[in-house]
Amino acid sequence: MTEDTGDMWVTVTPEASRRLLLAAVDSFAERGYHGTSTRHITAGAGMSAGALYVHYPTKADLLFQIALLVHDSVLRTLHEAVAAGTGPPQRVRALMYAFSAWHARHHRAARVIQNELGALGPEHAAQIADLRRRVREMILAEVGAGAASGDFDVADLPGAARALSSLAIDVCRWYRPEGPRTPDEIGAFYAHTAMRILGAG
Amino acid sequence: MTEDTGDMWVTVTPEASRRLLLAAVDSFAERGYHGTSTRHITAGAGMSAGALYVHYPTKADLLFQIALLVHDSVLRTLHEAVAAGTGPPQRVRALMYAFSAWHARHHRAARVIQNELGALGPEHAAQIADLRRRVREMILAEVGAGAASGDFDVADLPGAARALSSLAIDVCRWYRPEGPRTPDEIGAFYAHTAMRILGAG
DNA sequence: GTCTATAGCTGGATAGAC
DNA sequence: GTCTATCCAGCTATAGAC
Numbered sequence: 447m448t449e450d451t452g453d454m455w456v457t458v459t460p461e462a463s464r465r466l467l468l469a470a471v472d473s474f475a476e477r478g479y480h481g482t483s484t485r486h487i488t489a490g491a492g493m494s495a496g497a498l499y500v501h502y503p504t505k506a507d508l509l510f511q512i513a514l515l516v517h518d519s520v521l522r523t524l525h526e527a528v529a530a531g532t533g534p535p536q537r538v539r540a541l542m543y544a545f546s547a548w549h550a551r552h553h554r555a556a557r558v559i560q561n562e563l564g565a566l567g568p569e570h571a572a573q574i575a576d577l578r579r580r581v582r583e584m585i586l587a588e589v590g591a592g593a594a595s596g597d598f599d600v601a602d603l604p605g606a607a608r609a610l611s612s613l614a615i616d617v618c619r620w621y622r623p624e625g626p627r628t629p630d631e632i633g634a635f636y637a638h639t640a641m642r643i644l645g646a647g
Numbered sequence: 648m649t650e651d652t653g654d655m656w657v658t659v660t661p662e663a664s665r666r667l668l669l670a671a672v673d674s675f676a677e678r679g680y681h682g683t684s685t686r687h688i689t690a691g692a693g694m695s696a697g698a699l700y701v702h703y704p705t706k707a708d709l710l711f712q713i714a715l716l717v718h719d720s721v722l723r724t725l726h727e728a729v730a731a732g733t734g735p736p737q738r739v740r741a742l743m744y745a746f747s748a749w750h751a752r753h754h755r756a757a758r759v760i761q762n763e764l765g766a767l768g769p770e771h772a773a774q775i776a777d778l779r780r781r782v783r784e785m786i787l788a789e790v791g792a793g794a795a796s797g798d799f800d801v802a803d804l805p806g807a808a809r810a811l812s813s814l815a816i817d818v819c820r821w822y823r824p825e826g827p828r829t830p831d832e833i834g835a836f837y838a839h840t841a842m843r844i845l846g847a848g
Numbered sequence: 849g850t851c852t853a854t855a856g857c858t859g860g861a862t863a864g865a866c
Numbered sequence: 867g868t869c870t871a872t873c874c875a876g877c878t879a880t881a882g883a884c
Contacts (some may be wrong), residue, residue: 454803476765478763479679479681480679482679484878496881612821616816642846695863700862
């Protein structure tokens with residue numbers, strides 16, 4: 447239950463492209479997309495101003511590549527989490543644990559995709575919106591299975607699914623690495639909290 | 648329970664200052680602080696570029712004034728909500744209802760203060776951080792009173808208070824006015840959800 | 849593939865007429 | 867108090883040397 451999808455960025459090569467991507471995540475998370483200059487990014491990667499454009503055509507493309515990698519990591523994490531569960535309560539517990547812990551572990555990357563996606567152009571935004579819909583539908587399906595089986599007691603199914611998702615996503619807003627709880631502790635607490643929200647004793 | 652603090656902006660005079668402030672809230676919410684130009688703001692208020700500086704010394708000051716007014720509105724809304732409650736469950740229900748509904752009703756203003764406060768200078772940021780601490784402490788105190796009285800069953804008091812606050816705040820991220828639920832319906836559902844999270848049957 | 853230098857544009861803020 | 871015109875700093879992206 448404490449596993450993750452490994453390093454989200456290992457597939458990015460060459461190493462200079464990855465350094466630029468990581469510097470962009472840090473700066474976008476801290477200053478926002480529009481508050482970040484290409485010089486912030488190249489300086490963060492230890493390069494000079496012009497070096498960015500050898501690896502990425504525009505600053506906007508950098509944001510898009512980040513969004514693709516991040517949503518892919520989330521989807522794989524959630525699929526791995528539910529795969530092990532044998533019944534709805536177990537599966538939803540694992541889902542909530544994994545989703546919450548992911549948002550703590552990757553809070554910088556998560557902040558970027560929660561706050562800065564408005565800077566994407568229309569067709570890039572549509573592509574990312576599709577990935578995000580798949581996350582929502584997965585959570586709704588798992589909660590719905592538990593409602594159908596009688597394991598959960600929910601009067602408002604979409605509302606309850608939204609509450610679980612909201613709780614996990616918002617971890618990236620308030621989480622601080624130096625805070626009192628580890629990502630795993632947050633995952634465990636929110637898995638328990640999810641069962642209460644769903645009326646599963 | 649459906650009351651609010653009235654119009655958050657009525658105290659802003661003259662009317663031209665208020666128009667600029669409202670245009671700034673809309674643009675900051677949609678494009679972010681750094682993505683918003685002073686020309687966006689003045690155009691949104693139906694004025695020309697230079698007119699802003701008659702009413703506000705800088706663009707940053709506009710953000711600060713918004714943050715002050717918004718946090719004042721939240722604090723007044725929460726105090727009014729708990730004032731009517733006679734016991735911890737009633738008080739926390741009213742608090743959660745009011746806090747959630749406020750974030751739906753004022754989702755644009757709320758997005759600005761959740762996402763754009765990083766653009767404030769150090770002393771302005773410190774002043775706003777103080778107001779935000781008062782909100783957190785109020786929620787913690789109300790939940791703590793219910794734990795102490797035995798009305799709630801919580802193993803992790805700060806964690807549970809954080810979950811309630813997180814759930815209500817995140818409403819401003821996903822809420823859409825054209826969506827299926829009204830602010831009051833969201834408030835009612837989240838007041839009920841809070842009781843489940845707190846183990847108050 | 850990285851550097852320096854710079855083109856071309858947009859932004860925040862100011863000046864001065866009305 | 868609002869307008870138009872403008873200053874100049876900072877931005878994205880490109881050019882050309884190495």
